[in-house]
Amino acid sequence: MTGHFPLPYNTLVVAGGMAAVGCAAGVVGCLGVLRRRSLAADAASHATLVGVALALAATGRRELPVLLAGGLLTAIGSLVVLVMLRRFTRTREDAATAIVLGVSFGLGITLLSGMTARGIPGSAGLEQFLLGQTAALTAADAMLLGCLSVAAVTLVWVGLKEVVLVAFDAPFAAASGWPVFAIDTALVALLAVMVVVGLPAAGAVLVTALLVIPPSAARQWTDRVATMLVLSGAFGLTAALVGVAISAAVPRLATGPVMVLAAAAIFAASFFLAPKRGLWARWRQQRELQQEWSGAGREQTQAPAKATGEGGPWTP
Amino acid sequence: MSRPQPDSSPHCLEFHDVTVAYGRRPVLWNIDLTVDGPGLFGIIGPNGAGKSTLLKAALGLVPLAGGSVQFFGQPLGAVRTRVGYVPQRETVDWDFPVSVFDVVLMGTYARLGWFRRPGPRERELARDCLLRVGLADVANRQIGRLSGGQQQRVFLARALAQQADLYFLDEPMAGVDARSQEQIFAVLSALRAAGKLIVVVHHDLRSASEWFDRVALVDMRLIATGPAAEVLTPENLQRTYAGPLDVLDELGRAVARRERTP
Numbered sequence: 254m255t256g257h258f259p260l261p262y263n264t265l266v267v268a269g270g271m272a273a274v275g276c277a278a279g280v281v282g283c284l285g286v287l288r289r290r291s292l293a294a295d296a297a298s299h300a301t302l303v304g305v306a307l308a309l310a311a312t313g314r315r316e317l318p319v320l321l322a323g324g325l326l327t328a329i330g331s332l333v334v335l336v337m338l339r340r341f342t343r344t345r346e347d348a349a350t351a352i353v354l355g356v357s358f359g360l361g362i363t364l365l366s367g368m369t370a371r372g373i374p375g376s377a378g379l380e381q382f383l384l385g386q387t388a389a390l391t392a393a394d395a396m397l398l399g400c401l402s403v404a405a406v407t408l409v410w411v412g413l414k415e416v417v418l419v420a421f422d423a424p425f426a427a428a429s430g431w432p433v434f435a436i437d438t439a440l441v442a443l444l445a446v447m448v449v450v451g452l453p454a455a456g457a458v459l460v461t462a463l464l465v466i467p468p469s470a471a472r473q474w475t476d477r478v479a480t481m482l483v484l485s486g487a488f489g490l491t492a493a494l495v496g497v498a499i500s501a502a503v504p505r506l507a508t509g510p511v512m513v514l515a516a517a518a519i520f521a522a523s524f525f526l527a528p529k530r531g532l533w534a535r536w537r538q539q540r541e542l543q544q545e546w547s548g549a550g551r552e553q554t555q556a557p558a559k560a561t562g563e564g565g566p567w568t569p
Numbered sequence: 570m571s572r573p574q575p576d577s578s579p580h581c582l583e584f585h586d587v588t589v590a591y592g593r594r595p596v597l598w599n600i601d602l603t604v605d606g607p608g609l610f611g612i613i614g615p616n617g618a619g620k621s622t623l624l625k626a627a628l629g630l631v632p633l634a635g636g637s638v639q640f641f642g643q644p645l646g647a648v649r650t651r652v653g654y655v656p657q658r659e660t661v662d663w664d665f666p667v668s669v670f671d672v673v674l675m676g677t678y679a680r681l682g683w684f685r686r687p688g689p690r691e692r693e694l695a696r697d698c699l700l701r702v703g704l705a706d707v708a709n710r711q712i713g714r715l716s717g718g719q720q721q722r723v724f725l726a727r728a729l730a731q732q733a734d735l736y737f738l739d740e741p742m743a744g745v746d747a748r749s750q751e752q753i754f755a756v757l758s759a760l761r762a763a764g765k766l767i768v769v770v771h772h773d774l775r776s777a778s779e780w781f782d783r784v785a786l787v788d789m790r791l792i793a794t795g796p797a798a799e800v801l802t803p804e805n806l807q808r809t810y811a812g813p814l815d816v817l818d819e820l821g822r823a824v825a826r827r828e829r830t831p
Contacts (some may be wrong), residue, residue, distance in 0.1 A: 287665070413682055418675055422661045428628040429679040429731065430649040476666050476711035 257259035268497050270395030270402075270455050271387055275463060275512070277402035277494020279485035280409050281447040281473070282464030287478070288420040290441055293335060295461040296354040297441075298448040299418070301455050305382050306368060315375035317394040318452025321449050328445040331357050338561050361457070385456035385509030387497050394453070401450045408443060409482070415438055417478055425529070454493065455509035461488060462513040470520040473527035492516035579642025581735055581766045582627070589619070589626045593633070596622050599792045605784075606766025608755055609795070611781035612773055615810050618788040620770045621657070624737050628654060640735060650680055653733030655724045657740050662830065663713040670708040673698050676730025691730075700727040701759075703752050718749025725753060736760065738769045741765045742776070754780060777801060784827035802820050 260268075285291050301324035308323025309315060331353050335493050338349040365383075368376040390398075409416075419426045419436045427433045444464065451460040471484035496512030525532050580603045587600040596619040604610050612620045627638045629645055640648045653676075674734045676698070677691040679808055686742055687695075699705045702722040707715065712723060728736055736756075742750050757767050761782075771777055777784060778797045786792040788809045793800045 391605055414678060414681075414684070414686060418668070418678055421665050421667060421672070421675070421799070422656065424625075424630055424656050424660055425654060425727075427630055428652075428654040428656075428737075430646075471664060477668065478666050478671075491593070 265396040266392040267390050270399035271497045272490050273399040273490045276486040276490040277405045278451050278463040279467035279489025280406050280482050280527040283468040283482050283485045285444050286417050286468040290351045294444040295327040296350050296461045297445045299455050300327045300357035301353045303327040304487045306364035325449045383456050384507035385454050387508045459509040459513050466516040466520050470523040473523040473530045488519045583639045585637045588634045590634040600791050607761050607764045608782040610768045611771045611777050611784040613777050613784050617701045621739050651734045653728040653731040655728045655738040659679040668709050673726045676727040683800040698726040702726045718746040721745050736767045
């Protein structure tokens, strides 16, 4: 049946799966960005390597679901450590995040390289989890990742009202009876799952970029959460497909970096071109205002010269 | 308190021996306070006196080191939907991608419960609340593109959408233009006329006696409570603010004058 397609069946399935992963990363990432949990997700993603290595050592099976389950366990473990560090020591949030990220990543690299050096079966090529390599995926793996992505987007849709409420005004949410800590925990757990799902595509080091860059680009275009989710999903999907295509065409090119660069290109375009918030729009607005004010100045002699000084006219 | 209640109807708000500490540093000591509605009740005191903390302790946002707070004779958990809250404006990110209308709609979420989305009835209510605070014409604007006074009124509209019987407001007049202050005061007066109790943390002594029916003077401890004219005496203010402040002396004299010529 593959004869009908210009591309092999496996490549198509992998591309479809990764498109779903990129889209879900963009959607889930929006909530992480709005609730300011992106750095926690970054720490969790760096901690996945420990779990991947331990899962292989413990089971001896080099199967994607097994390795990712291990990665999810240590990702969540790192988040628990992060919460404890902040609660029981006086470490500030950014320092605590950096500590967890550095230590867990160091441990993961040590385990991986140690296992490769000792020639433990299946440990060769595990560095695909470092930078991402979609060419290594089977159709079944890609389908699993795609299904998990669909599930993650569904969960976002279900709990959107609650998460947006907490992200915008946590004290108000708590005062009106919402369990803020439980909602935050659910959100961070979902981020951890998304990090693990994106791991084969983008790798431990870069997967967070897929959770952060598309939402930041989407934010430039809109002032509504719903629109931001849709745009971010579309941007993530595009970046993922570009990454898959280019890394498939260029031998030995890791997928993660290409995906991130594609996302960055979208972000740069948004940053310059977006209406209202974009650099170009703001520059043009500024110029129109200046012309308007200087025109008014000529008509009314020199009176409004002072008024142009501070930020232009402002309507309450 | 000056107005005794029959035992059968519990007080709207009761603090029993409330003590709050941040770490080992106590910020509120043994607060015993009973407030009944309807009315506008002011919590007045200097910076760092623990006014906002008292409010947050009542709402369960900071843990009590001792004592208890009761609403309508019950713990907060049992009557959450009867309590509305307007936090300080600085607590949120005003660049957040939501519209004025979206924020007011958030006031209906607690009654909706888990996962249910606002329907036509909630939207109607939110529109009505925006109308009451005079912001119907900016309903679709992103919340960052409002003046400070308008932002404060958005928060007030969100609290109105909670349809509560008891409202807590944390410094609603701080950094707010005169027109918005008047509008906020008008909305609060209407709530009082509808039989609600409104508890307001307030820093400005000059306006306190004209806005509030009753006040509590707080400086880590409860200094005095009762009708505004009786509590805002030069002696009490001296005890609360403990320093020769011109404004206070002036206010004290003004209050004294008003007492002499009723």
